[in-house]
Amino acid sequence: MxxxxxxxxxxxxxxxxxxxxxxxxxxxxxxxxxxxxxFVMNGTRAGWASIGxxxxxxxxxMVRWFGDVIRESEGGKYGGWEDLSFRWGMSWFIFSEVMFxxxxxxxxxWARVYSVPDLGSIESNALMWPGFAPRWPSAxxxxxxxxxxMAAWGIPAINTLLLLSSxxxxxxxxxxLKENDRRQLVLFLALTVALGVLFIxxxxxxxxxxxxxxxLKLSTGIYxxxxxxxxxFHGFHVTCGAIMLTVILVRCIRGHxxxxxxxxxxxxxxxxxxxxxxxxxxxIFVYWL
Amino acid sequence: MSAVIDHDHAHGHHDHHGGYGGIMxxxxxxxxxxxxxxxxxxxxxxxxVGGIMAVVIRAELFSPGLQFVNPDFFNQLTTMHGLIMIFxxxxxxxxxxxxxxxxxxxxxxxxxxxxxxxxxxxxxxFAATLLALSFLMPGGAPGVGWTMYAPxxxxxxxxxxxxxxxxxxxxxxxxxxxxxxxxxxxxxRAPGMTLLRMPLFVWTWLITAYLLLAVxxxxxxxxxxxxxxxxxxxxxxxxAGGGDPVLYQHIFWFFGHPEVxxxxxxxxxxxxxxxxxxxxxPLFGYASMxxxxxxxxxxxxxxxxxxxxxxxxxxxGQLFFMYATILIAVPTGVKVxxxxxxxxKGSLSFETPMLFALGFLFMFTLGGFTGxxxxxxxxDIQLQDTYYVVAHFHYVMVAGALFAAFAGIxxxxxxxxxxxxxxxxxxxxxxxxxxxxNMIFFVQHFLGLAGMPRRIxxxxxxxxxxxxxxxxxxxxxxxxxxxxLYIVVKCIRSGAPAPQKPWEGADSLEWTxxxxxxxxxxxxxxPVLH
Ligand code: HEM
Ligand SMILES: [Cu+2]
Numbered sequence: 053m054x055x056x057x058x059x060x061x062x063x064x065x066x067x068x069x070x071x072x073x074x075x076x077x078x079x080x081x082x083x084x085x086x087x088x089x090x091f092v093m094n095g096t097r098a099g100w101a102s103i104g105x106x107x108x109x110x111x112x113x114m115v116r117w118f119g120d121v122i123r124e125s126e127g128g129k130y131g132g133w134e135d136l137s138f139r140w141g142m143s144w145f146i147f148s149e150v151m152f153x154x155x156x157x158x159x160x161x162w163a164r165v166y167s168v169p170d171l172g173s174i175e176s177n178a179l180m181w182p183g184f185a186p187r188w189p190s191a192x193x194x195x196x197x198x199x200x201x202m203a204a205w206g207i208p209a210i211n212t213l214l215l216l217s218s219x220x221x222x223x224x225x226x227x228x229l230k231e232n233d234r235r236q237l238v239l240f241l242a243l244t245v246a247l248g249v250l251f252i253x254x255x256x257x258x259x260x261x262x263x264x265x266x267x268l269k270l271s272t273g274i275y276x277x278x279x280x281x282x283x284x285f286h287g288f289h290v291t292c293g294a295i296m297l298t299v300i301l302v303r304c305i306r307g308h309x310x311x312x313x314x315x316x317x318x319x320x321x322x323x324x325x326x327x328x329x330x331x332x333x334x335x336i337f338v339y340w341l
Numbered sequence: 342m343s344a345v346i347d348h349d350h351a352h353g354h355h356d357h358h359g360g361y362g363g364i365m366x367x368x369x370x371x372x373x374x375x376x377x378x379x380x381x382x383x384x385x386x387x388x389x390v391g392g393i394m395a396v397v398i399r400a401e402l403f404s405p406g407l408q409f410v411n412p413d414f415f416n417q418l419t420t421m422h423g424l425i426m427i428f429x430x431x432x433x434x435x436x437x438x439x440x441x442x443x444x445x446x447x448x449x450x451x452x453x454x455x456x457x458x459x460x461x462x463x464x465x466x467f468a469a470t471l472l473a474l475s476f477l478m479p480g481g482a483p484g485v486g487w488t489m490y491a492p493x494x495x496x497x498x499x500x501x502x503x504x505x506x507x508x509x510x511x512x513x514x515x516x517x518x519x520x521x522x523x524x525x526x527x528x529x530r531a532p533g534m535t536l537l538r539m540p541l542f543v544w545t546w547l548i549t550a551y552l553l554l555a556v557x558x559x560x561x562x563x564x565x566x567x568x569x570x571x572x573x574x575x576x577x578x579x580x581a582g583g584g585d586p587v588l589y590q591h592i593f594w595f596f597g598h599p600e601v602x603x604x605x606x607x608x609x610x611x612x613x614x615x616x617x618x619x620x621x622x623p624l625f626g627y628a629s630m631x632x633x634x635x636x637x638x639x640x641x642x643x644x645x646x647x648x649x650x651x652x653x654x655x656x657x658g659q660l661f662f663m664y665a666t667i668l669i670a671v672p673t674g675v676k677v678x679x680x681x682x683x684x685x686k687g688s689l690s691f692e693t694p695m696l697f698a699l700g701f702l703f704m705f706t707l708g709g710f711t712g713x714x715x716x717x718x719x720x721d722i723q724l725q726d727t728y729y730v731v732a733h734f735h736y737v738m739v740a741g742a743l744f745a746a747f748a749g750i751x752x753x754x755x756x757x758x759x760x761x762x763x764x765x766x767x768x769x770x771x772x773x774x775x776x777x778x779n780m781i782f783f784v785q786h787f788l789g790l791a792g793m794p795r796r797i798x799x800x801x802x803x804x805x806x807x808x809x810x811x812x813x814x815x816x817x818x819x820x821x822x823x824x825x826l827y828i829v830v831k832c833i834r835s836g837a838p839a840p841q842k843p844w845e846g847a848d849s850l851e852w853t854x855x856x857x858x859x860x861x862x863x864x865x866x867x868p869v870l871h
Contacts, residue, residue: 064866066529068451071361071369075460079467079510086471086506093572094499117456133528137453140524148516148558155562155592159577159584167585180580192576192583271574274583281569 063133069124074117081110118299125316126308135315142319146326149289153330156285160278160337164188168274191273200266202279204339207258211251212335215290218247219328222297222321232311234304241301244324248294255287282338286330293327296320368463371455372861373440374757379462380437381750385826387429387469392819394422399781399815401798402808415798416484417500421472423487424504427604428511429469431738434746435607436461436518439546441757443522445851445859446540448531448868453524461518468510475500475507486796488597491578491589494567501571505564512557519550519557526550531850533870537631540849541624544631545610548638552599552606555642560596563589587652594645602641604738606634608705608745609676612698614849615748616680619695620687621846626679633672633679640669650718651725659718666716670709677706692844693767697748700775701741708736711786726796729789735782747774747825754829755843756851759858760836766828773821780814 088102124130130138170176171193172186181193189201202208225240259280262268270280300320303309309317361369370376398418401409410418440458444451452458475482480498483489489508494501526547530539539547566577567589576582578589617624624630646654646662654662680702689695711733715721724730747770755761784807789795793804800808842852851859854868 066450068455069371071366071371072456072459073365073369075456076368076463078460079463082464082510083467083470086503086510087474090499090502090506093502093568137524137528140527141454141457141520144520144523144554145516148520148554151555152558152562155559155566158592158595159562159566159588162585162588162591163583167580167588168583170585171580171583190583192579192581194581195583269574270569271576273576277566277569277575277577277582277584281566281575 063131066133067124067129069120072117072120074113074120077109077113078117081106081113084109122303122308122316130313130315135313138315138319142315142322146322149326150330153282153285153333156278156282157333157337160282163190163274163278168192189275191275195273197267197272199268199272199276201275202258202262202266202268202339204335207254208335208339211254212331214247214251214254215328215331218244218251219325221247222324226317226321229304229309229314229317230311234307238301238304241297241304245294245297245301248290248297248324252287252290252294255283255290279338282334286327286334289327289330293320293324296323369459371451371459373444373452373455373458374859374861376452376458376462377437377440377442378757380433380440380465383462383465383469384430384434384437387425387433388822391422391425391430392822394418394425396815396819398422399812402800403812404809405800405802405805407799410798412798413484414481416486416796417476417482419796420484420486420489420504421476421482424472424507425469426738427487427600428508429465429472431604431742431746432515433465435546435549435604435611435742438542438607438611438746438749438753439518439522441753442851443525443543443546444529445855445863446543446849447526447529447534448850448854448864448870449525449529450862450865452521453529454521457517458521461514461521464510464514464517468507468514471503471507471510475503478503488590488593489564489567490593491567491570491586495570495578502568505568508564509561512561515553515557519553522546522550523554531864531867531870537628538870541613541627541630541634542607542610542849545606545613545634548634549603549606552603552638552641556596556599556603559592560600563592563596566592587649587654590649590652591645594648595642597648598645599638599641601734601737602637604742606638608701608742609634611745611749611752612680612701614847615694615698615752616683616702618752618844618847619690619692619698620684621689622683622687623848624679625682625685626675629675630679633675636672637669640665640672644669647716647721650721663716663718667713670713673709677702677709692751692764693762693771694748694752694844696768696771697744697751700771701744701748704736704740704744704778708733708741711736724789726794727789728785728793728795731795732782732785732789735785739782740778744774747771750829752844752847753851754832755836755839756855756857756859758833758836759839760832761839761843762828762832762836766824766831770821770824770828773824774818777814777818777821781811781818782814784810 084102084106086106088099088104088106091099092103093099168188168190169186171181172184177184184193191197191199221240221244225237225244228234228236228240268279269276271277272279297320300317303316367375367379370379397410398415401407401415440452443449472482478499481500483494483497483501483504485493485497485501489504526539526543530536566575569575570577570579570584576584578584578586580586613624613630644662644666646658647666650659650662691699711729715724715730715733751762751767788804788807788811791804793800839857841855841857843857844852850864850868850870855863
């Protein structure tokens with residue numbers, strides 16, 4: 053071991069974690085939630101019990117699993133080599149998330165470019181849907197009620213500002229961390245969390261407004277479908293991101309991370325930027341254009 | 342050159358199973374070899390389950406008319422057969438190979454994220470449980486075909502919801518696995534193991550992992566839209582609400598075509614290890630193999646609508662996708678050429694792995710040719726949804742991917758278990774499988790050309806002879822796999838001890854640098870490569 057430790061000038065021991073019961077616990081939790089979910093969706097309310105149990109188990113599993121990782125990290129088990137793995141891993145995880153959103157954006161573009169114009173074509177008007185005028189936003193030819201589409205320059209524009217500024221504050225926090233200025237770190241990180249929470253709050257308010265005053269629901273044809281599924285999944289990701297940021301904030305307060313060893317912080321910051329970029333796409337294609 | 346690393350390190354790692362024994366060892370393990378073993382046995386189990394379904398399907402098709410199952414249940418069987426074989430049998434088999442082999446082939450101590458690796462595996466049995474549960478629901482499992490087309494999926498019973506969640510779990514497993522594989526390959530290579538020195542199997546998995554990352558989330562999106570269309574009033578696939586059922590097909594096949602290469606590329610990788618070993622020559626055109634594999638992967642993203650020639654896409658679209666599809670034949674041809682050229686003037690021997698590799702070579706090429714036939718729009722308009730398509734994809738998936746998996750098992754079993762399998766029995770297994778497989782699927786070309794539709798439990802009298810032959814082949818194929826199980830068990834229990842390098846021509850690190858059987862932990866310190 054020593055003989056090649058020196059020859060390559062690189063860390064020689066990659067730390068492989070010990071066996072752990074958390075993964076299978078996570079699977080069991082997901083199974084419970086899936087079964088419960090199916091029953092609830094099909095009208096058996098008892099399914100909620102299973103969802104609840106699965107959710108608690110999932111939270112417990114995550115607390116313990118991440119707890120282990122944090123302990124290992126603070127215990128100095130991860131050097132530069134493992135750190136690089138985390139970086140690759142997080143990047144490609146985010147890539148897969150981008151593809152997930154891609155599917156829903158594809159649905160949006162498909163509806164706007166193909167299916168709605170097609171439904172208003174001459175053939176379609178003559179054979180199936182007389183009088184349907186293809187206009188975006190559209191809820192489709194069979195949708196009878198009136199609805200008002202969401203305007204871009206109210207709350208959504210404010211939300212854009214909020215998220216973009218939170219991208220700035222998280223970067224300021226990062227700089228502070230690198231300078232080892234813990235006070236600024238905590239300050240800016242807390243500010244980031246606050247902006248995130250404010251965003252979620254406004255988004256929730258906006259949903260309420262849309263459902264009550266604009267008559268815009270998930271079932272409002274393809275416009276409602278794409279609007280709520282895209283912004284909903286985004287909101288869900290922001291919520292996860294805010295929780296992750298909060299955990300990092302608590303860790304910062306407790307004195308975790310050093311100026312040159314803090315991938316936990318960076319990974320979450322990357323995730324936050326990703327959520328930010330998705331929002332820009334949403335703002336442009338869902339709200340604005 | 343120091344050949345074999347001594348594994349009695351002084352530096353204290355813990356006992357083999359890190360404190361857990363018995364069944365808990367397998368549940369909690371973070372060892373890539375254990376996890377590889379789990380994947381492979383799980384895959385075999387699913388192969389059996391999916392195989393039983395196939396046998397029932399073929400029993401029903403043995404004669405015209407309805408014999409054993411009603412049409413609805415027949416549809417459930419074809420659906421579950423497809424899903425289980427693709428997601429439960431073939432994909433996990435190759436992930437099993439990846440787990441065992443990649444760390445050893447690149448000189449890594451384990452996978453980059455060992456705990457996550459455990460989760461990738463342990464999601465699978467739970468997903469399988471969800472699929473199995475769907476049979477017990479009112480209305481049974483979904484009878485929609487493995488492609489799960491809307492709007493049929495929107496009308497199914499509860500079983501559909503179970504299937505959707507199962508697909509989510511399967512997708513999670515694949516994504517986590519892909520992240521792990523990419524990170525392992527990019528970050529855990531031993532010093533000196535440059536990218537272009539990696540065994541081709543590792544390369545094919547690197548590229549496959551990217552395919553998985555790009556398409557599994559898209560599949561998750563597609564089934565999620567199905568779910569919300571079913572229960573929450575969205576209208577993604579409903580024209581009355583401005584949506585479009587054809588949208589489902591686009592999203593699905595954007596996943597679906599790269600997915601067939603997820604199945605095929607690791608198979609190419611195995612074959613690219615086996616053929617040189619038994620030709621006692623290095624792989625011909627290594628670099629061109631890498632480029633061809635990448636080209637296939639990239640092209641696979643722009644051919645998806647060849648599955649949709651008959652579902653209403655404009656002629657310009659048909660033309661584009663036809664040419665793009667035909668273009669894939671070029672890099673595929675490069676690969677076949679290189680395999681043949683590797684054997685050219687080699688000193689060949691024909692042990693079981695090589696037999697399966699050759700079987701792969703012939704029959705995969707045949708499957709590729711029928712693919713080209715189907716890629717032609719005017720021809721496909723006739724053949725779409727006939728048994729010709731079934732014959733095509735079984736030649737690439739069974740005669741291709743499954744044969745590669747068998748080749749890999751026979752090739753590496755001695756290394757993994759430290760014991761030799763019974764060569765005679767292995768050869769018998771090969772010949773039986775080869776003959777029965779062609780009995781099942783070759784005749785299906787004729788059936789398809791004559792117009793027999795797929796996924797229908799009944800057929801006119803004129804199709805009877807070929808169907809009988811096909812069904813007999815299926816029963817034989819099923820039985821032959823019991824022999825395979827016997828061979829593997831016999832090898833593990835009482836095989837003769839295997840030498841470090843039973844195959845003269847094999848040259849990757851697991852043969853040259855590790856003893857047989859490989860120790861539980863290998864390459865805890867990177868090997869020295871020259
Ligand atoms: C040269 C390479 C290939 C070409 C040109 C090709 C072409 C095609 C075409 C045009 C179809 C659609 C037929 C129809 O539905 O009418 C098809 C179906 C299919 N192919 Fe291939 N293919 C190729 C290789 C592969 C490989 C390597 C695999 C898997 C390992 C594969 C698996 C499938 C499957 C599963 C289907 C049927 C899907 C379904 O409808 O259920 N193909 N192929
Ligand atoms: Cu295809």
